Every structure is written in structure tokens, then in C-alpha cells.
Amino acid sequence: MSFPLNPAQRAAVAHDTGPALVLAGAGSGKTRVITQRMARLLEQGTPPGALYAVTFTNKAAAEMHERLVAQCGPRGKDVWISTFHALGGELLRREMPRGRRFVVYDAADTAGLLRELLRELKGDRRYDVAALQARISFAKNALGSPDALPEGGNEYDDLARWAFPRYEAALARLHALDFDDLILWPLRHLTENPDAREAWQRRIRYLLVDEFQDTNRAQLLLLKALAGDRGNVFCVGDDDQSIYGWRGADLGNVLDFTTTHFPGARVLALEQNYRSRTPILDVANAVMEGQVRAFPKRLFTDRPGGEKVTVVTAESSEGEAKFVVDAIQKLVGQGHRRREIGVLYRSNLLSRAVEEGLRLGNVPYRLIGGTSVYERREVKDLLAYLRLALHPEDEIALRRVINYPTRGVGDVTLQRLERWALAHGKMLFRAVEGAAGLSDLTPAAREGLGGFVRVVHAARDALEGGRALAAVAREVAAAVRLREDVTAAGPTAPVVARRLQNLEHLYATLERAGAKGPEESAKVLTKLSLHYADADEADGDKVTLSTLHGSKGLEFGVVFFLGCDEGILPHARTDAPRATDVTSTLDVSEERRLFYVGVTRARERLYLLRARVRGGQGKAPRATTPSRFLAALPGELLERVSYDSQAPLPPEELAARVRLFREALAKRSAG
């Protein structure tokens, strides 16, 4: 995209000091505005270290970095660009007294912690831990206490009030921070220490924020603290693309920007869309028409022409996937680049069928969203050893691997260790270290624990001695015979292969990170907790499969938008909430914006797909209703197609299939 800037973009890029809010419609070149403004500031002599850009995902941060470097050369490398959470972690690391390491707990870790706490509660009913997590996180994000949760009525609100102080105390005891703490702690630190605050304000002279509509209350306050009176905050966002309300994002940050948060701020709007053909944009505008919006925008494009948006109704979810896979193979056969094709969907489940089809057809793809490699069991297990080596307080890591691979330590042994730790006021790992001297342990347990402690100590000593984290990881894995255990435990050979591959992936990542010694290693482990994405994902010419949430900021020549059915989009739970849901996150309008985000990813061609019948796993297939968002679109904007994967193929189609199949065969036997 080497268009000259339009007047609105130019004004945004030229914005000098003071707060600014740039309302940037989808595809209006917002990343370009941010990078160009940074480039401009650099050219005018601002040192790179005085700029800080904040994004929401590591992926977005990496991309922005790339674009900045492309624009203004190696100087761009020295500009700070990171996620809010990475910024928070970095600030803490720099501000904390040396040697005070902390662990970052991800959702799985905090779920384990909460499960522990709930055991205290009598009655052995099973609680929905995720529901608790959501409430606690919500309360923290809003900078409130759980007292702010509605009284009575919902038992999970009561449960959250009960758990909250215990949860916070446990984190403190474990020297652990959850994701929300990565914002809250720096905020508290800057609020309480004027010297530190001023130092950071001097250091960061220009703050730039991408996807500002997704910020929560705590993040806004952190921004304010960093910006200081100077208020050099340049926030770019689109209220129409606000899709993280469920995570505490507060649109009030946008709505009250110029009045409450940054009085007198400049407001600019980017409405020209450089991405989509007219028919696609017409659909996007139609989706939002008549909605109550904070800043009503009507996107316009100078890219007329293009084909109508196609609504495909398949007979089943399998048919839906089949249509997509066939269409992709056809496109690729016509010479389209795979990286120009995106498959989008509301929930991760929907990707399965398409994935399978692509694998069968030998079409390379990359997956965005879903469980990352670092959340995989075997990877987390190995990481737990490393965490424990750096950080003996990390009881969650300890519990995770104390009997993995199995070494004769069961519930009873663990309870005895706990009792000893409690009686002596020591942390649990001390009890484990002293297991040899505990008379009431079984010989098997004592021996198992002895071996366990030796492994952890060896890892600790190696790291303290300055060895590379990657090497230590391999040594730990070898010492506990992780490969062997994974191999023996796997239900099927392909599953085992995938798990071993995940471990290799971890080694490779750790090697690339190149960390040595305890400090660097702790930093790398924190990054991994934040699901730090690998650079290698974007490599190669691959079809992209992504959740709608993961697709923000991406664009494709052709988009296949799966699951335009009621119950999927909008998701059933927005319409019929459960007792475990945090009521304030439920909002059908957010689902509409999600639809809007999906539509606006497409440049040339958009397929909206639905299935007449959908069956859950093992559940009886049920007839579906078209998504209300689809149903509300003016008919003249759409081309409707019915797809029956069972129907006999027209002869020319059949011939094409046979050819493709032969080619695939030839390729396979060649490779």
C-alpha cells in the first residue's frame, strides 16, 4: 500500500503533542498511521527509546515493529513496541529490587490455584472454576473489589467474594502474578512512587496505543500514569470493533476520552477504507446500520467493482467445510496465493472440519487462536520443572510435576508433606527437600521425592551457574525420561508424534531466545506465559484459519466466514446466559461487531457460510436458523447459493477433481 496519505491520515501522522484519539474504521490504514507517525518523530530527532507503542497481541507488536523497520530502517528496532502485559512485566522487572523474581500464572495456573482454594469449601460439588476466574478478573480489571459484584442471586458472585481475598493472598504467598496483576502492579507502583513515575514519564515521551477500544479501566489508568501531565497519548481505535467486553474492555475509555480522561484531546476520524471492494463494504455498513453507536461512521472506498458477497447454505457442518476446502483448492489451482485466503469462525470448534479437509488435501495452513503450543500439557509440564528450579515458591508448578512422570507420590504423601510444611511454617518445596527425614512417608515415596529433588536442584544449579535455559530444559527432560513417558502414555502414534514435536518446538523456542542464567531465564519464562507467539508462524504460503477475535488486524483477498447461524453467531450464551456467566459481559451487540470484524477482513471476495443442520459431538444434529445478522442484510447485496456435498458433481467439476487428486498423489509419491 503505497497510496499517498489522505487528509485525515496526514493530520493524524502530523499530530504533534498532547492527547489524540483517532477513530479509525476497518481497513482505514490505522497501523500505517501509527508507524508513519513514529517514523516522523524519529526523523525529527526523537530518540527511539522515547517512543512506546502498545498493542494487544504479540503478533501485532511484531508486525508493527517490522513495518516500522521497513519504513525507517534499523533505528526502528530500538523503539519499544509491546503488549500492555509485556510492558507491565518489563516495568516490574526494572523497578523491583534485584533478585526478586516473580512468576506469571496463566489461566491454567490460576485455575489450579482456585481449585485448591475451593477444596477448603465443604461439600464436594464441582464448581465451574472459569466462572470464578472471570469474576475475579473482572473485579480486578475494573480496579474494584469483588464487593462490586451484584449481591445475592447468583451463587458465583458470592463465591467470588469469598475466594477473592484468599486468591490474592495465595498469589502473594507464591510470589505469583496473574495477567491482571501485570497491569495493576505497575499502576500501583507508579501511583505510590512519584520518583519512579516521573522517571518513566521522562523516558516515554510519546505513547501510541493500537486497538484502544479494547483497553480496560486499569490499562487506561496505567496509560495516564505513564503519560503524566504532558498527556502525549496517541490512541487509535474503532468503537465498532470493540469485541473484548467480556474481558473487561471498557468502551467508556473511548466515549469519555475527550471529556473525562484527556480533556481537550484532539479527535480525528479515518473513514476511507483502502481494503475492501464495494459489495463487501456495503455489507459491512449494512451490518451496522441503525445501531446505536458512539461515533457513527460510514466507510467508503475507492475500490468499486468486485463480486457480490456470497451466502452459501450447506446441508451440514461437514458440507460447509467441504465447500470451503474445495473452493480453496480451486483458488490455489488458479494460482491464488494461500496466504491470501482466510477462514474465519466464531469458536475454535468450527475449525476442526476444515482443518481435516485441508490436511487431507495437502493444503498448508496456519492456525491462529486455539490452544497455543505453550499451553500443551507436555510443554507445561517441562516448563513447570524450570519454573520450580528458578522459583521454589511456585507451588502450582510443584504440584504439577511432583508426581509427573509418576514416581510413587500420591495424594496421601502430598497431604503429609503439606502438613509438615504447615506445621513448620515452610513452603511446600522445603518439605519435599526434607522428605528423606520424614518418617511417615512410604519408602517408595521417599525415594521418588529424592530423585525429583535431585532433578530440580541440578536444574537450579545449572541455571545459577549461567548455563543456557534451552540446554537445562533438555537435561531435565532427559533426567525424568519425558520422551519415554510421552511415548508410553500416548493413545495413538500420531498423538505421540505431535506431543514430541511440541517439545521440540519448545526447545527450539528456548534456543532462539538464547537465555542464560536465572535472570534471563525467568524473563523468557514470563514471555512464554504471555503466549508469546513465534515468528515462524507467518512463514510460508499458508491458508490462515482464525477465530474472529484472532483475525483482528488481518486482511485477506478471499475470506470464508463459517458458522453464520444463530447460536454460533451470536453465540447461544449471549442470548441465554448461564448462571456461571458474568452477566455484565453478555451483549449481543458485541456479537454484531464480531460479525462486522469478520466481514471487513475481506478485500476482494467474501463467502458467508451456514449449515442447515448442525450436530454437536455425538449429539443429534439439529436444524439451524440463519444468523440474525445474516437475515437482516438487504437481499440485493447478496448472492445466495445452496450447496449439497452429496449431489452428483457436474462432469467438468468431476474432471477437475480427478486431476487435482492425481496431482496430489504424484506430489505425495515424489515427496
Add this chain to the structure above:
DNA sequence: CGAGGCTAAGTTTTT
């Protein structure tokens, strides 16, 4: 006392 196999139940979106 622990391991391993079995059943049952639950799957929105993510830093």
C-alpha cells in the same frame, strides 16, 4: 498407598 483404566461430562472469544 498408588497406578491405571474407566466413565462421564463439558467445549466462546484470549493477554
Add this chain to the structure above:
DNA sequence: CTTAGCCTCG
């Protein structure tokens, strides 16, 4: 399809 909890066997 996966995980967590239950139950039985060694």
C-alpha cells in the same frame, strides 16, 4: 476429543 474424577486392582 479431551480432561477430571471414580473405582478397582496390584
